[in-house]
Amino acid sequence: MAITVVGSVAYDSIETPAGRRERCLGGAATYFSLSASFFTDVRVIAVGEDFGPEQDAVFHARNIDTRGIEHTAGKSFFWEGSYLDSLNEAKTHHTELNVFAAFDPKLPDAYRDSEFLFLANIDPVLQRRVREQMPNVKLVAGDTMNYWIKDHKPALLEMLKGLDVLLINDTETRMLGQNPNLVLAARAVMAMGPRLLVVKHGEYGATLFHSASPKGAGAERTFKAPGFPLEEVVDPTGAGDSFAGGFFGYLASQPELTPGAFRRAMFYGSAMGSFACERFGTERLQQLTRAEIDERFNIFRELTHLD
């Protein structure tokens, strides 16, 4: 079933211990779409005037519907960052919102029958506006970040009420749930709306929490996907969005959303996040094959299964 995703398509300038890239294709919606496209049909809502045929070709090579990318006057969102001190955390040098500042996401008619909706990390007011245009979707997932948690809490809390699944990292979970203990913070976050919470731990994988768990029995319902033991992390940019694309793309490809489907989705998410780190920007996702993904999924099983 098709996924509609709203978020940023952007240019990134990135420096890591492995080298530097200027203005490569990036943005949360880009990583998410490329990653999810290995599992199901993906439709993007974004904005970017200076996206030319070269950028379009990247999406079209993966059969991603870009009719929802608005081409308004002005430069695309731009981010410059580095990972020279630590591959676990980006240092942001420069951000230009550009056309993103006045972005008013519009849902093309052709997207209306999407049964899955992903709200990538943008202003929660915009996330909510898209959510309201698609009241009947089967599953809604979303992302956010420390900036919205700190300075846009009321809008974020409104947005969270409309989510089935929230995907954020450890720090964001503790900040939003206002508790240094991750399990208790996760429970507090799920009380804000989402019945499922995926907490991403970077190189240590991710944890899926269920709000349905009775107090004290949380561990029995929790599921953990490990991180992949990569011999070289070239560029961690977009790893979290690629995780979300693999997780949500796999779910959208399944006939039924069983507990087993969510568990496998966690492994596919972790696999896609690990691929994203192997080259700069979206390079690895552009070259990837489904056979490679399934091979890595099987390695994940080996990494954690007893027998």
Place this chain on the structure above:
Amino acid sequence: MAITVVGSVAYDSIETPAGRRERCLGGAATYFSLSASFFTDVRVIAVGEDFGPEQDAVFHARNIDTRGIEHTAGKSFFWEGSYLDSLNEAKTHHTELNVFAAFDPKLPDAYRDSEFLFLANIDPVLQRRVREQMPNVKLVAGDTMNYWIKDHKPALLEMLKGLDVLLINDTETRMLGQNPNLVLAARAVMAMGPRLLVVKHGEYGATLFHSASPKGAGAERTFKAPGFPLEEVVDPTGAGDSFAGGFFGYLASQPELTPGAFRRAMFYGSAMGSFACERFGTERLQQLTRAEIDERFNIFRELTHLD
């Protein structure tokens, strides 16, 4: 089969967000012994003059052989630390080596038929001296820390040649292997002697690396045990030693050291580490039952298994 362990029995004064304890029973050999005692016979080599009947009773309640605890004149090893800023890292306020400074570990005759040997974190010169007294053991595992890596490297490298399994944390692995990438650092460490390396990630569990893996195929042979999602970490002191006790104790209880036995040992290690954090000092390990351990082992399976 019986394990002989050499290491510290000590008194710890600990402060965490959950409270404070003065001079409670601690030391690596204590945590290791209590933890391993749920799986097999354990024999301790240590030193401590001021260990009275109360401390002996803790060991004897778990049938741990303490004939190798030497009672020389002088105070026991003492450590004072806190976890007020972060539960992931202890801040050491005060250390008194006391009788430990002149410790010359002696192997009681009754310990000589032990088939498993654990060298807890002490001076690598002493670790090696004990290792040389037991040349025919079936499996030798050991621990070390940043202090020995930084300032006693030659002695440490000699000791490592005599190990089958080394258990250390992320930071120690990167420091010893001199590589910021954990997989490459692990490979460098295994080239120093141990054919197996367990890297402990604190709340994120632990990874078992095999030196037998051909280059580039490491991920297929690697195994990951998750951390347990604890709702309250009362005191992380001794969690790593308790992990080692569960891991090594389980192995010593097995008729054969198969790859499957090592995988299950990782889960038992992680289970024992999680129990240790639930109360101050060794309190939780003293009250534990084997049924509770097996119940937690099954939750670990649930946490990571797809089906």
